[in-house]
Amino acid sequence: MTRLPRITVVTPSFQQARWLERTIASVLDQDYPDLEYMVLDGGSTDGSVAIIEAAADRLTRWWSRPDGGQAAAIATGWHDATGDVLTWLNSDDRYVAGTLLTIGRWFTDHPDGRFVYGRCRLVDADGAGLGVTGSPYGRTRLLLSHQMIPQPAAFLRRDLVDLVGSVDPSLRYSMDYDLFLRAASAERPTFLPVVLAEATIHPDAKTTGEAGPAMAETRALRRRHARGWERAAVALQPASSAIYHRLPERARRIARPFRARRIRER
DSSP: OOOOOOEEEEEEESSOHHHHHHHHHHHHTTOOTTEEEEEEEOOOOSSHHHHHHHTGGGOSEEEESOOSOHHHHHHHHHHHOOOSEEEEOOTTEEEOTTHHHHHHHHHHHOTTOOEEEEEEEEEETTOOEEEEEOOOOOHHHHHHTOOOSOGGGEEEEHHHHHHHOOOOTTOSSOHHHHHHHHHHHHSOOEEEEEEEEEEEEOTTSHHHHTHHHHHHHHHHHHHHHOOTTHHHHHHHHHHHHHHHHHSOHHHHHHHGGGSOOSOBOO
16 A cells, blocks of 8 residues: 655644634544644743643644744744645634545655645634635736635645745745745646635734735735746736726626636635
């Protein structure tokens, strides 16, 4: 029998006790045979430590201390990881049943594959469905406007991360976007049209509560990664988006089929 690859999952967390227990359970309940799981908490005071301690005997590693933020915690976890496949799962997200086995089998069946992702279901704080995100890869759409690679459903082989570099600890919001653009420049991502994870959209999330700075960081990354003609397109993108949103609804309906859809309804 072919050995499944070791998968390293890092969960960075800070003051997320409301969601953390279900996140941890969604990883451990996968019963994946070769799992390395780290929960790295930034020094929470909201009861998170007790939740982590309750699962400590099934974790590879955990801490609760100031750690430099989300991206720094992920980068540290990945640096110390022994897994063949790397990912992270934020403390307000969770896997659906069978995700890690699906991913492990994919990497086993595709020994040359180094970057794979699926779909992610979006829910609100009460668990009500908001839609599903994730679609086939296209560099131009990813660069200009459309994050078709949902982070909770993305997995990279360790040697690809070693090649392009790990998560950038200087980034606060868009470390996944930056990593995926770098990784996709070396390895075209493979899309699996199945839901692998669930993400909770809630007011306390950084990208929700700090939408302005988050968008500014994303736009800076677009400029950093743009090449050739893409630079002009990136420069024009904010203006074209603003024009679209100012159009009358009838005109937006005409233009909508030509725009990438970030979220699909159920």
